[in-house]
Amino acid sequence: MSGLITLTTDEHAALDRIEERRRQVRKGTVIQHSEERVTELFVLREGMMMSYVLLPDGSRQILRFYFPGEIMGMAGMGYRNAPETLCALADCVVCPFEKAAVSRLMVDHPRLGAMLMAFSQIERAVLTDRLASLGRTSARARVGALLLELHNRLRARDGRGNGTFPLGLTQEEIGDATGLTSVHVNRMLRQLEEDGLITREAGHVTIGDVAALARATHHVDRYAALDLSWLPPAR
Amino acid sequence: MSGLITLTTDEHAALDRIEERRRQVRKGTVIQHSEERVTELFVLREGMMMSYVLLPDGSRQILRFYFPGEIMGMAGMGYRNAPETLCALADCVVCPFEKAAVSRLMVDHPRLGAMLMAFSQIERAVLTDRLASLGRTSARARVGALLLELHNRLRARDGRGNGTFPLGLTQEEIGDATGLTSVHVNRMLRQLEEDGLITREAGHVTIGDVAALARATHHVDRYAALDLSWLPPAR
DNA sequence: CGGGTAATTGAATCTCGTCAAGCTGGGTGG
């Protein structure tokens, strides 16, 4: 949050309290099972995680990837049981906290509450972009758009913009996120490479011309062009 | 909201203030254009609306259908320009209000703010269900799941549960929501009918056995099994 | 240096899209 607004001392303290408890989780660990009782949310501090649902036939749809600083499990807020599974894609550090802490935050620090609301709407916009991607674009565009999204999210964090980033996903995971099979993901990656839109090397992907790939995949960067001028003043 | 919690007089008044202004819109009218400046949100009072995005090639992805009582345009909260288009599917009545009204609401009535947050998370869960539907299920299941969702949403409003509801959508619109062509939607509707899962007559659809259709389409009712016990007390 | 997971590639198959043609029903104007 501190990247977008200047936090007061009180607000900073309130956010720190939420991240009090720490927990190490190893790659592959599930910290929240779909359909099981949920009382906690998590902040991701280090690593990379994902949320997904499993269908009765065993197929998996990955809903979202999480990077450090993001809140995981918000979708469970309104429900008794978790609507999705949270699983670590790498060794991670997470901070679990109670649902009620969010409601305390909204009472004591309305500006942070409004900020949370804005974030969940940005997340919604990203989700709807993926919906359009799955519903109305080719396999090639879907894979390319996913690479761009990962690139933008990582760049928003570390500031570097040289177009290279560690993939951190198997082709099967890319397939489960884009609604394709791992075999077809492989072919599409190859095609993107042959078209000169990306290069691959040792688990890293390089996007030579971000704008060109964005054009080829109809991708929009939802982490740009924000408007938070309507936020209430800090208390 | 009054269906889920008991509102105080003050809370009721605050919500009424939001719905002060009224506007009639005729079928087909666009009240918010994607990529154009947005300062207002809307409450839908009567009718049925949808939000969608258009891709550069002209294809359309319908993101969501709106029914009376729901807030439209929340996704625009964090942005200067609207990420989606809002269009009336029937003659409607809407109540426009300023973005800042939401932030005032969150300051003055934290419980309503938390409620809004819960709603947006429920909406998120519905969206992720659609994502799984588009990414990992057959055309038949997608169409069936959409019918079930419309049925559940209408039932949540009017209470009737006899399985019959007015469709109010063309097959092309169903296709744009499910990522299919109108031609294939037609075939899938026919197939669902031949399988005895639905019947159609004069623009109305009847779902004989809701549970059976839910099984065939992997559909979950996200408007059931809510947990709002963590909400803060009313101010 | 194994052993297992992930990536790669080819061939056959199937689902869904495309194109094209006819049909139907409700609204409109002569």
Add this chain to the structure above:
DNA sequence: CCACCCAGCTTGACGAGATTCAATTACCCG
């Protein structure tokens, strides 16, 4: 009151894109 019109629905034939199945090959970890 009827003929027409037009959007939406229906159906068939064909093709493209993605899946499935199967078999190697490359890579990472201990």
